[in-house]
Amino acid sequence: MKFLHAAGVSLFAVLLVLPARAAEAPVVPAAPAPAPAAASTPAPAPAADPAPGASRPPAAAQPASPVRLLHPPDLTFTNDPKVKVFAFRPQGGPPVVPVVNGKAAAPLDGEMFPKGEVSLLPGMNLLQVGETTVRVFVLPGAAMETFRFPSGTQGRDLVFQAYRLHPALDDGCDGCHTVEGGKIQAKDQKEACASCHDDFTKASGGKKPFVHAPVASGECTACHDPHFATRPKLQKLEKDCFECHDPFPAAGTVHAPVAAAACVSCHSPHAGPAPGQLVRPGNALCLGCHKAPHDRHRSSTVLGMLTRVPEEFPKEAGELSCTGCHVPHQSQNGGLFRKPREELCRTCHSV
Numbered sequence: 326m327k328f329l330h331a332a333g334v335s336l337f338a339v340l341l342v343l344p345a346r347a348a349e350a351p352v353v354p355a356a357p358a359p360a361p362a363a364a365s366t367p368a369p370a371p372a373a374d375p376a377p378g379a380s381r382p383p384a385a386a387q388p389a390s391p392v393r394l395l396h397p398p399d400l401t402f403t404n405d406p407k408v409k410v411f412a413f414r415p416q417g418g419p420p421v422v423p424v425v426n427g428k429a430a431a432p433l434d435g436e437m438f439p440k441g442e443v444s445l446l447p448g449m450n451l452l453q454v455g456e457t458t459v460r461v462f463v464l465p466g467a468a469m470e471t472f473r474f475p476s477g478t479q480g481r482d483l484v485f486q487a488y489r490l491h492p493a494l495d496d497g498c499d500g501c502h503t504v505e506g507g508k509i510q511a512k513d514q515k516e517a518c519a520s521c522h523d524d525f526t527k528a529s530g531g532k533k534p535f536v537h538a539p540v541a542s543g544e545c546t547a548c549h550d551p552h553f554a555t556r557p558k559l560q561k562l563e564k565d566c567f568e569c570h571d572p573f574p575a576a577g578t579v580h581a582p583v584a585a586a587a588c589v590s591c592h593s594p595h596a597g598p599a600p601g602q603l604v605r606p607g608n609a610l611c612l613g614c615h616k617a618p619h620d621r622h623r624s625s626t627v628l629g630m631l632t633r634v635p636e637e638f639p640k641e642a643g644e645l646s647c648t649g650c651h652v653p654h655q656s657q658n659g660g661l662f663r664k665p666r667e668e669l670c671r672t673c674h675s676v
């Protein structure tokens with residue numbers, strides 16, 4: 326269980342990475358003051374590999390409280406020349422003016438959570454908000470999600486990525502955040518998320534659902550980025566379910582949807598009507614994909630003398646349970662059998 330570990334991957338950690346990287350290899354002109362002039366290089370000329378001054382450590386005796394940029398992150402790719410800008414400055418201050426390729430754009434709206442939209446040029450753009458400068462590559466109308474730009478140095482490409490924004494950001498940050506003592510705090514997720522989405526833990530149709538542990542404990546961000554992500558559905562985990570669960574052995578027979586990592590075809594990530602958050606209970610789960618499996622072994626009615634179905638064998642309304650003979654994930658035995666074939670048959674047939 327790497328549960329706690331996965332849950333701890335916060336956006337904050339991501340925010341901290343940038344300055345560290347920039348410090349490693351400071352290709353930034355060594356000017357002490359923020360130098361928008363250095364950023365006025367015309368569009369596609371990103372010779373430098375490391376961030377051109379991603380963000381500077383906040384100066385010790387800074388009068389205004391620092392503005393931090395949430396979106397866009399460094400190395401953003403977009404096919405839309407207009408990009409949404411979301412920043413935060415829990416202590417408030419004067420209007421924040423974004424600088425695009427050295428030119429001041431219209432000020433952002435809002436004091437603690439400044440937001441707005443800036444127009445960019447096709448190609449490489451340097452967008453400066455507060456003390457942070459990020460690189461945004463624009464290719465109008467392009468359909469790709471990842472864009473590689475040869476860096477020219479050390480043969481390493483700059484990898485720009487497209488991000489999908491959570492529509493909730495348009496409604497403001499305060500749906501999910503409070504500001505206390507000049508610090509930004511996340512509200513309880515169970516309540517904040519459920520104000521716009523279904524509460525998965527609630528009973529529906531008179532039945533109490535079986536709820537996945539991290540959902541029951543209100544840790545939506547164990548799996549989702551609350552702000553934006555490169556993947557659909559705001560998914561942030563590289564290894565999805567295997568971030569917390571051990572993968573199944575690849576040996577023997579592996580059920581096709583398991584081999585394809587299509588775990589959510591059987592398990593809801595949130596809650597379901599059967600234990601293990603299964604999307605359908607009992608044999609209906611299997612029959613959703615196997616419309617007509619072998620016709621014998623469906624009925625538990627014993628016709629022949631040599632067959633006797635033990636009391637404890639799992640059954641469902643006169644039918645044998647599929648999972649009485651087959652396992653759902655992987656088996657050392659052929660046919661996804663629960664036991665070696667001979668042994669399995671002898672459970673009921675005395676031949």
Ligand code: HEC
Binds near residue numbers: 333497
């Ligand atoms: C849909 C809910 C939601 C919205 C809307 C939202 N946030 Fe967040 N934000 C969160 C949650 C939840 C966390 C905690 C992340 C975690 O636990 O991984 C967080 C974390 C953060 C953090 C990191 C600080 C920390 O506590 O780790 C910052 C900074 C932040 N949000 C800024 C913003 C800004 C700025 C906006 C508005 C543009 C915004 N958020 C909108 C839910 C949201």
Ligand code: HEC
Binds near residue numbers: 544595
């Ligand atoms: C264990 C990981 C995990 C947790 C925890 C989790 N989700 Fe999800 N969520 C997913 C996955 C995976 C999908 C995509 C499902 C798919 O592709 O069918 C998803 C999809 C969604 C969607 C898109 C609509 C839908 O149902 O497919 C919403 C909304 C959502 N989650 C909200 C939440 C909220 C709110 C919480 C916290 C109460 C939460 N999730 C907790 C993994 C998780």
Ligand code: HEC
Binds near residue numbers: 560
């Ligand atoms: C202010 C309303 C609001 C709040 C609060 C909110 N969401 Fe959403 N969320 C939306 C809207 C609107 C959509 C897009 C329509 C939809 O899929 O329901 C969305 C979509 C999503 C999706 C699917 C994105 C996709 O690519 O389809 C996920 C996952 C999600 N939200 C998770 C969360 C989580 C987790 C929280 C709490 C941290 C949360 N939301 C809080 C409004 C909200």
Ligand code: HEC
Binds near residue numbers: 562566570602
């Ligand atoms: C952030 C960590 C995390 C992620 C990601 C996660 N789970 Fe879980 N899951 C848990 C925890 C914690 C439990 C409860 C402890 C346990 O039974 O192992 C649990 C329990 C389960 C159970 C019930 C186990 C039982 O014995 O009844 C199933 C089934 C399950 N998860 C499936 C999934 C699937 C499918 C995915 C991917 C969509 C997934 N989980 C992703 C943390 C996670």
Ligand code: HEC
Binds near residue numbers: 570588
């Ligand atoms: C074909 C449907 C199906 C698929 C696909 C599937 N599962 Fe399951 N899973 C089940 C069933 C059914 C159970 C209940 C097991 C039982 O009753 O013996 C289960 C049980 C579990 C459990 C509880 C502990 C255990 O091993 O019995 C976990 C954890 C789990 N599944 C995770 C996953 C993950 C992760 C994936 C994706 C790699 C996945 N499952 C794909 C049907 C499926």
Ligand code: HEC
Binds near residue numbers: 647
């Ligand atoms: C999401 C769709 C899906 C679900 C749900 C599903 N299966 Fe399958 N299953 C497949 C696919 C795809 C194959 C491989 C192609 C085929 O043989 O039809 C397969 C193959 C099998 C095989 C043959 C394995 C072999 O290699 O000999 C068995 C047995 C089986 N499934 C049993 C089950 C049982 C039992 C359940 C319910 C727990 C179930 N399936 C649920 C999609 C599914």
Ligand code: HEC
Binds near residue numbers: 618622646649650660
């Ligand atoms: C009494 C044990 C038993 C039960 C219960 C059982 N099966 Fe099977 N299954 C077998 C055997 C034995 C085979 C090997 C082929 C055969 O002899 O029919 C098999 C083969 C399969 C296959 C491989 C392809 C095929 O059709 O031959 C699938 C898929 C399958 N079963 C699905 C299911 C589903 C779905 C259920 C529940 C509705 C189920 N099985 C219940 C014993 C069982």
Ligand code: HEC
Binds near residue numbers: 622628633635667672
């Ligand atoms: C859970 C009990 C159970 C298990 C395990 C089981 N069977 Fe059956 N089997 C039955 C029942 C019930 C029937 C149908 C009624 C009857 O013939 O008495 C049946 C029917 C059959 C038939 C058809 C017999 C006929 O007269 O039409 C064959 C062949 C068969 N089983 C082979 C197998 C094989 C091979 C295995 C092991 C892979 C196996 N069975 C495992 C319960 C079982």
